[in-house]
Amino acid sequence: MSSEALATVRQHLIGLGRRMAASSAQPPEVAARAAMEEYFTAPPLANVHRLPADLGCLPAEWLLERDSDGSRRLLFLHGGGYVAGGITAYRNFAMWVAQATRCAVLLIEYRLAPEHPFPAALEDAVAAFRWMREHGPDGSAAAGRAFLVGDSAGGGLALATLLALRERYGERADAAVTFSAWTDLTNSGASMIENQEPELGAVKAVPDLFAGLYLQGTDPRHPLASPLFADLKGLPPLLMQASAAEQFRDDTVRVARKILSGGGEASFELWPELVHVWQGFAPQLPEASAALRRAGDFIQSF
Numbered sequence: 001m002s003s004e005a006l007a008t009v010r011q012h013l014i015g016l017g018r019r020m021a022a023s024s025a026q027p028p029e030v031a032a033r034a035a036m037e038e039y040f041t042a043p044p045l046a047n048v049h050r051l052p053a054d055l056g057c058l059p060a061e062w063l064l065e066r067d068s069d070g071s072r073r074l075l076f077l078h079g080g081g082y083v084a085g086g087i088t089a090y091r092n093f094a095m096w097v098a099q100a101t102r103c104a105v106l107l108i109e110y111r112l113a114p115e116h117p118f119p120a121a122l123e124d125a126v127a128a129f130r131w132m133r134e135h136g137p138d139g140s141a142a143a144g145r146a147f148l149v150g151d152s153a154g155g156g157l158a159l160a161t162l163l164a165l166r167e168r169y170g171e172r173a174d175a176a177v178t179f180s181a182w183t184d185l186t187n188s189g190a191s192m193i194e195n196q197e198p199e200l201g202a203v204k205a206v207p208d209l210f211a212g213l214y215l216q217g218t219d220p221r222h223p224l225a226s227p228l229f230a231d232l233k234g235l236p237p238l239l240m241q242a243s244a245a246e247q248f249r250d251d252t253v254r255v256a257r258k259i260l261s262g263g264g265e266a267s268f269e270l271w272p273e274l275v276h277v278w279q280g281f282a283p284q285l286p287e288a289s290a291a292l293r294r295a296g297d298f299i300q301s302f
Contacts (some may be wrong), residue, residue: 003286009202012041017201028209029114032084032124040093040280042288048095051137058124059087059109062137063098070136074103074258074299075129077161079152080237081182081210081275082113082121092278097149103135105149110157117216118225125161129173147299148176151277152248153210155181155240159227159255162235175237175302177295181255182275185211185220186230189250202247202276204219228255237265239298241291243274269294 010211016035023031042168046063053060064070076094078085086109098105129277133143150158155178166173185207192204211220223230228251238259242252271278274287281297282288 004245005285006273006275006287008090009041009278009281009285013039013200013275017199019183020201025255025280029112029213032081032210035087036080036084037085039089040277041284042092042280042282044092045095045099048098050225053135053137055108055128055131058128060128061087061091061107063091063094063105063107064137065083065099065102066109068098068102068104069144070104070138071141072103072147073132073133073136073143073145074098074101074105074149076105076107077110077125077148077150077154077157078107079150079154079180079182080112081158081176081207082118082153082214083210084112085154089246096279096282096292097174097295101147101149101299102296103145103147106132113210113214113252114216118214118218118222121157121214122160122164122224125157126164128166129161130166130169130171130281145174145302147302148173149178149295150176151179151279152179154184155225156183156185156251159183159230159235160224163227163230163232165223166234172234173236175239175299176235177239177298178241178252179279179295180239180242180246181205181252182248183226183251183255185215185226187211189254191249192247195245195247195249200275204247207247222247228258232259233262233264235259235264237302238267239295240266241279241295242268242270243272243278244270246276248276267298
């Protein structure tokens with residue numbers, strides 16, 4: 001049985017969905033961007049401080065827990081269906097990731113669709129990861145360890161970044177974590193239909209719409225848009241978390257199984273009953289705190 005706090009989180013998301021529906025006269029990306037600013041309930045952490053990160057025209061900042069090691073760096077790629085999300089929407093969530101992993105977390109604001117369609121987000125993510133390998137919160141210095149974390153669309157983007165690093169540069173991260181990753185922009189997983197919850201706004205029409213805004217004519221089976229269809233051999237160790245009750249369940253399950261069948265390293269966890277990217281509701285949701293501890297332990301093991 002999930003925690004009683006889940007009912008409160010669900011009511012928060014239902015209210016947010018109703019406000020989005022009331023703004024239906026706006027372009028969908030505008031409504032989505034406003035909603036993302038309110039989606040997560042994680043509060044800021046006093047023991048995590050912010051530092052500017054100079055990536056040129058790409059907005060970014062460092063988040064460091066008091067005892068974090070600046071040579072251990074983690075690029076956080078936010079979700080939002082490739083059309084929403086950014087630093088202000090994700091700062092608090094990223095603080096909790098920084099605390100859990102004890103890494104210097106680099107939070108970026110990659111370019112969004114429809115103004116910047118595929119592969120703009122991927123190009124920004126690859127450039128940010130490669131910059132992070134050579135620049136830390138204290139200036140130019142090579143990373144001792146470099147990791148990726150992404151949620152939802154950011155989880156799919158994290159996988160695509162790993163693939164692009166492998167293919168273009170022969171490079172790889174030390175490990176990566178995904179939360180409720182969106183890995184299949186064809187939205188063909190059975191859970192896309194089975195786990196629809198209109199009250200929460202979790203209907204297949206939404207990822208279909210966002211996929212169209214992001215792809216703008218690109219084949220949704222392109223392996224750098226939908227990592228499910230890529231050659232997944234040679235990736236670093238992965239921890240992939242998803243809820244058994246969410247629409248994106250099969251995006252995680254199918255990718256993890258494909259990696260394992262190819263001899264790769266992937267641990268995947270299906271948590272019961274929880275909402276999409278529940279990790280961003282710590283500490284209100286005990287399962288969020290527990291999932292972040294699992295992710296932190298995984299990253300700290302490298």
